[in-house]
Amino acid sequence: MRATSWAVAAAIVSGAVTAQANPFFIGRYGGLREGPTDTGPFSLYWNPAGLAVPGGRIGLHVQGLMRHATYDRPAGANDVPPEFERVNAGKATASSGGVVPAITGGYGFEIADDYVLGVGAGFFIARAGVVAWDEDLAAPEEHPGAVDGPQRWAAINTSLLILSPTVGVGFAHRPTGLSVGLAPVFNVVSLSTVRARNPDRSERLFDQGGTLAEGRILLDGGEDFGVTLTAGMRWQPDDDLAFAFSWVGGREYDVRGTGYVTFGVAPETTADARIPLQVPHTFRLGADVAATDWLVVRPLAEYSNWSVMDRQVVTNVDNGEALIIIERDFQDTLAAKVRFDFVLNDRWVLQLGGGYETGATPPQTHEPGLAEGDSWHAAAGFTVDLTEQLKLTASYWWHQFHEVEVTDSIQEPSVNGTYTDRRQYLTVDLEVSL
Amino acid sequence: MRRALLLLMALLVATTGCSDDTPRSDYDDFRERTRERRENACIPTGPPESRYSDVNGRWFVYALLATGIELGLRVELSGGNGTPPEELAARFWLDRHDPDTDPPIAEVVTQVDEQGQFVLEADLTLPADLLGGDTDVEASVVMDVATIADDAWCGSATGNVTVPIVIDLAGSTFYATRDPDDRLQKGDVPFKCPSDDCGGTTEPDAEAPPVGDGGLPLDGGTPRPPSPDLSDVPSVRRDLTGHYLFHARLAGAVALRLWLSILYAEAPAPNGGVTAFLEGSLRREADAPGTPPLINFTADVGPDGTFEIWLPGLSLESPLGQVNADILLTSATLERGFCGRANGAVRTPIMLDLAGTEFAVTPWTPGTEAPDPLPRSCAEAIALIEAGPDPDAGAPLPDAAPTSDAGAPPPDAGAADGG
Incomplete structure (x- = not known):
């Protein structure tokens, strides 16, 4: 009989889903040219x-992208007895990096003098997270689970990928400067994650008989597929002014995978598990304002209804039983950004940007890897026309999250403590005109 | 197609320096690190030697299920005629239930054979909060029971948890003792048969000392010192079940007082007669009921009531700081409590050779004032007994049973060598 583990999907949500800011959003396409007014x-x-x-x-x-996160788990704040301080408390670090590609292409057909019909297709990875917490290789041998660090009861290693092949169409009315567009997005979700887990949600290392009690839950090969829509409109009344609004559709994915469960010294159990993965709708509002011949100011605002992730219930595929209920209590997020394009000459544009984002996760549900507190970023970049047909854009971002102090964790085991997180991004975009 | 795309993009999303560090690899690494512990895990092969005894009545059962799940049950056996073979009705309650008012969670019928063996096969539904989960747990449990004394039966359990996840319960153990007043709690009794080596004897790594409850080493490789001579102390085997206050002055320098809980049981010997053993736990004198013990131990009790408790790697706080010691207690059973002499050494905060140290244990109700006077040697204890009646007779184990939550380890046979 195949069954599922109650913690399989818990690990998914708590570790993987939370691997990035605006959870697991990494889109930086076009560098600092990003935003709904973009016509690239x-x-x-x-x-x-x-x-x-x-x-x-x-x-x-x-x-x-590079990420460096820390979680300091104090023994006292998490009821870790003194004899287990070395292995269930202390500071954990996660330093990870990755390279994320994307490609897109399109063509705009002029229809008569007043209309343009554009079509496009591409591959994106807008949401992804790879977090592997550093191992504690000096952990005592008699505690074999401690190698995975004091944060292991919430997250050890997570890999989440949402691949989004997309096709789209845009239609512009030149006399008014108004254009609209629609793009179906075919999302393929992949998720694997592992965490330490005991059946009673404790962090016991040994049972009453001195036998190993610490266990592991692995969700391997979790997948789902779903179609979402992206739509928007853009209005450019003249060459110096543009406004735009876009909607990137959300969806609740039904991620299904195979759970591998090892509880203490009991035989390994495999199971089919399903877990919902809520991705919110995102609304973006932006403007391009040419203040002078050499300066374009581009304010941006962004809203995501992360409150859709209020709780997650992991169920057994075989019997439909609720295996674990995870309270999330996520909050909607807001981001305010501004970009400055300094037009240096016909070929070079220098770009500067900054912004502030509110976090989705309240402190009581914060977990290691869930670096979703409020954050700010600063970035610099440039665009250069290498040739008439080839344009290069590059940018560097520093994304700093506020330190989060959690004292009322409702997770089990509790994950009170201090969290830090910072990320750096380097983007390179090549645009070829045909 | 979808998998091909995922594979392609996964390759593209190469994680610098982490390409071989995946959730799967971390999981496999953990299983490899713990492989020997699983392979060496003790699976009870069957019940111990059993003899018939009338087991009608109310029992408290403490089970340690595979995966470390603790379970306290109240079981009522009834309908027997006291002559084997006999058929008994068994009704199960959770330890937090009141059998007099709450409905049982399971009712089964069993046959007790001439050797006192019987099987309890029950489908149990355990509330979610009992085990710390989010949904009720359903389990099919087969308890293979041996009657080891008039007041004790024990054995191993098999079966499966079926909901919400399948867990093989092989390797589970339990111990039951009479509890007509429903006072016992988890931690007050052992969780396995006295003859069962399982539980605390797993030695995954020859170089790493095995670890018992609370991370205490079971035997850190410390050589056991010679047993002190107790031939001058009169000793008679008696039921020592109860709570005691242990009092000693280590090497005549360091005062030590500890709360000692003892559960005494007798069982038929293979060649006739009776063997006796005890399971015990040590706590600080000031610990509240329910506090996990510092260490658990077992000991075989000789026909003359003498026994030895070997506590290697004992670690506890004292007014002088953290005391780490390897202590052998050689004991003689007295009319009230027991006394004896110690050997071994205190390693910190100061080095002390314990040779010549004497101790005595006095019946005591935890949470109350210590008896006065409080003997700390056999001579003082014997003199006190000869001087008058028991100054503190109110310390039987059920009356002052330390209520234990899920984190309170019971007396554990694996924590020390019974000697």
């Missing part, structure tokens, strides 16, 4: 209304 090739992602530009374009995007 990556408008397919930001706002398909931007596809309605004459001619053909191909965009290549590569993003390198």
